[in-house]
Amino acid sequence: MGRPSLLLASLAVVSTMLAACGGSAPATTATDGPVTITLVAYDSFPTKDTALNTALATFTAQTDITVNIVTAGDAGTMVTKAELTAGNPEGDVMWGVDNTLLSAATDGKIFTDAPTMVDFGDVCVNYDIAWFQQHELTPPVTLDDLIKPEYKDLLVVENPAASSPGLAFLLATIAASGEGGWQTYWESLTANGVEVAESWDSAYYERFSGSAGSTGDKPLVVSYGSSPPAEVVFADPPRTDAPTGVAAGTCFRQIEYAGVLRGTKHPEAARRLVQFLTTPAFQQELPLTLFVYPANKAVALPAVFQQFAVVPTDPYTLEPADIAAHREQWQDEWNEIVLR
Template sequence: MKIAAMAVAACVLTGAALAAGTSSSGSRDVVLVTHDSFAISKTVKAAFERQTGLTLRILQTGDAGAALNRALLTSGKPEGDVFFGVDNNLLTRGLAGNLLVPYASPALRTIDARYELDASHRLTPVDHSEVCVVYDRAWFIRKHVVPPRSLGDLALPRYKGLLVVENPATSTPGLAFMLATVAKYGATGWRTYWKQLRANDVLTTNGWEEAYEARFSGSSGHKGKRPIVVSYSTDPAAEVFFAGKPLTQSPVAVVAGTCFRQIEFAGVLRGAKNPAGARKLIDFLLSKEFQAGMPLTMFVLPTRKGVGLPRVFRQFAPAIAHPLELPSKTIGANRDAWIREWTDVVLR
């Protein structure tokens, strides 16, 4: 769900490379509508096309929230055949809009059951990652300051003016982090916590790119001034992968107790011009080949059981055994109200 600029360096195909001919004018084309962070390697794309005889075309329509909103506006007359990018925090919105049709892929038997949240099979779990607090190791060493170890630590005076977060109204990691605080502190205590963060000079940005690449001090090639950011558990592996030289330690680290699970789903769009091709694409998104390629193209983790991770992930991406979570129905029933309350507490 991030690192789109980094992914370009990894020579992956995105919508910019596949923009030509994005309508399913013939049964040999299948169109994937998705967000700007989606990426697939040339090798994996070619494998899908070879196995199915279809041509995969990718239409990227903004960040995850914008892509979903656009898909909802075209519900029943979609711009493609499959939508990828609804996450568990927006799951109820994706299901409420009559956007998708059921499809229970035979490959679902290979998927870890904990990631299956839609019994109707309109949304199929493809990947997961954890949104976490991440910090710049070198900054804390230079300043002789102990890094934070919990959500509560971030409100302490020693971390005043150090944290940058994303707005939950405009950013999926920002929304996940807000939900993490609800999961940790409860339906009333989370607002008190954010009042403490505001008093501790938290900085809010509209999106992940500004937070991580412009405001965070630990990002490769970008030198912001704040050493703590809301980002992803896979960041340590990504920073090593893109370092351009061998590293024995990642320049960034994750505060494990702050992490909130994020699961991404795909589904067949209602009114798809190529529904048979759409089902084949869903099957392929769950295949071992696609699942094994995701870590180094999108820096997310597979939902398929038994898929090995690249060495850089095994060495540098911490496994988050017990991330914070909330039921999707609870999120759906309260999300918009919580965002309004967050805005009142933090921005006004």
């Protein structure tokens, strides 16, 4: 009978040792001179080899502040982690909290000050230009168009519980029809044959007909306002026209923020980095690396964005606090409507 107790004992000893280790926090001091700070970002933020990283290198050259980038998962995972580690953060600056997650981030727990807007983008219905030409049909423009009989069985959207563009599109319909009216809108959309995919990639590449080389047969998909320029930029050989267009009246505005994490050991250096993230030197590289628009109005867009991206003048949006308060309930209600 000695065996199990030994085994358990070894487990217990290790846990106790670790618990003891966890108790002792080291004294840390902010140092002058060269410092290294950590930028926490979502997965699609490049850690190396892009124009954004080159811009960060010039920041280091000017300030003696080295920026180490860590990626924490998708934006939702990143914010959850930041909440769990509030006060003892994984890094000094966080990039990319958006307005659908912002409420959790701005209740004073995560950031030292109100975070700064760094970029924005839109989630919009994209259409397959060739398909609509072949069928001699005008592409839809507004959310109300999508429930018209001529667009029956043409649209594929993402599940708002599983995908961030899916959630943004649901939020667009809630902003458009109000908290009491969006359910009716979705009943009509369901009756008009909307298809639900679980992720952006399966909607855009497997179901949508407009993406290059796709096998899909749906000419309408919920994607980004910047997807058409991406199709142009990443075509090989280069093309001069976009295969897809954007229904400008269906867009939800996503705004991303960056801020200094509460508990940083280098608050001054962190603040300087956040400031740098809003300067033209950094902002001008955003469109062609992250496919978002610079928050800094002084920065000109690349030609391919001016030509093919649609920046709606009056996109739908909702208050972050409103989104945080109702998100789960909206997702549950949406489930009931779409699954019946």
